[in-house]
Amino acid sequence: MPKVFLRLLACCTLVLGFGLVIGCGGREANNSAVLSVKATDARGVEIVLPHYAERVVVLFEPFVDEMYMLGAGDKLVGIPQQVYQNPSTYHYLSQVDSRIARKEIATPTFGGRSTQVETVIGLQADLAIVYEYDTETIAQLEGLDIPVFVVSSKDKAHIYDELVGVGTLIGKKERAENIVAYVNSAIEGMATEADSVRKSVYYAWSKGRVFSTSGRGSLVDLSIQVAGAVNACPLPLEAPNVSAESIYKWNPDMIVLWNSDVDDVYSLAELAALPAVVNKQVFAMEPTFFFDPHTVKFLLFAKQLRHWGYHEYTDKNFKEELQEIVGFLYENNMSLE
Structure with missing residues (x-):
């Protein structure tokens, strides 16, 4: 084989190999940018996930409702018992999720806010949403390296921030922001009518x-x-x-x-x-x-x-x-x- 051809082949191989390295590096950077997500919860703690949460346990009943508003009910693997016990909540959420209607989603809670942590572990949750006053549950879950996003719902700003925060962690940030904008617009309209x-x-x-x-x-x-x-x-x-x-x-x-x-x-x-x-x-x-x-x-x-x-x-x-x-x-x- 002529030496000139061999040199040309070697150069092409080198260029192609370099291009693949650059290309792979670019894809890894893009994946890292997309898959590493973070949001700050009611405590001021930044929650960082390696990718969007796909298996979510919600232990605060009102936020189960907001998961469906976000169009993320399919990500729920655990919810409070109260969702099934509250006739009004059960009736309406049954319309949007047949698993609710059949009471198939696990309920890792006892009466009140007591949580069976072993059940949460078994559900392989990659995110838990917990009310701020459930401090024992928060400590137990974080001690087991389960990411916890704490919510308070104590005022309008927190309701908005927590909705967008969770939306960010589950890949529904745009939907969350659209909900906030819609509600704000409706409030502004009411203010002009007072x-x-x-x-x-x-x-x-x-x-x-x-x-x-x-x-x-x-x-x-x-x-x-x-x-x-x-x-x-x-x-x-x-x-x-x-x-x-x-x-x-x-x-x-x-x-x-x-x-x-x-x-x-x-x-x-x-x-x-x-x-x-x-x-x-x-x-x-x-x-x-x-x-x-x-x-x-x-x-x-x-x-x-x-x-x-x-x-x-x-x-x-x-x-x-x-x-x-x-x-x-x-x-x-x-x-x-």
Whole structure:
């Protein structure tokens, strides 16, 4: 074989080999850029994953709901027992996931927030989403090298940041940002409609706890403000217990319930003379699934409040608007029925 040809072949081989090295190096860099994801949780801790999470355990019930809003319900391998035990949540999430309907997704929890860590390990989760107060569970999971994204849902900023943070870790960041933009736009639209006279609202906690309320700075307070109303409770506390005398003193225009019945108020002799009771201005948020203030659905809570308090449109118009918002949040996979 001529020496010139051999030299030419060697040069071509060298160039080709160099090109392959550069090409492979470029692909590795691109994969690293795509597959290494990070987000900061409610603690200010940066969670770094080598790739998008595909097997997610959620131990905070409201965030199960938000996983479906993100279009990531298929990534769920573990959820709280309460999802199956809450009739409203179970009914509506069954519409978007047949595994929920058949109760097939594992529930690594006992009553309340107690978690069976061994079950989480068996589920081979590459991400766990845990409520900030479940400190023991957080410590146990992190001690087993399971990445934990802690959520608080304590105000609008945290709800937004946590949604985008989880969206980033599971490959749904754009969807999360679109949800935040949609909710913000709706809030801005409501602000332009607010009446000059702000009605006062007393909120009573679930399961008939009429004398337990939410003070200033709480999530319910956020919903009341977005509705263009004012929280009748002036106390800067998350969940104060109050007396009948205090409620008479505050004299709210409306009383609003979540996961309670209006008769829980109307049957109380202590509040029988309260103007809001006399004037039949006691309302219950039903179905509870659509009005959870721990998620971006604080918007729906506010919309319902505004409809009751300011009568700016008919029941039919409100239902149509509710369906439009629900359609966006669940990508038209859920009905109001």
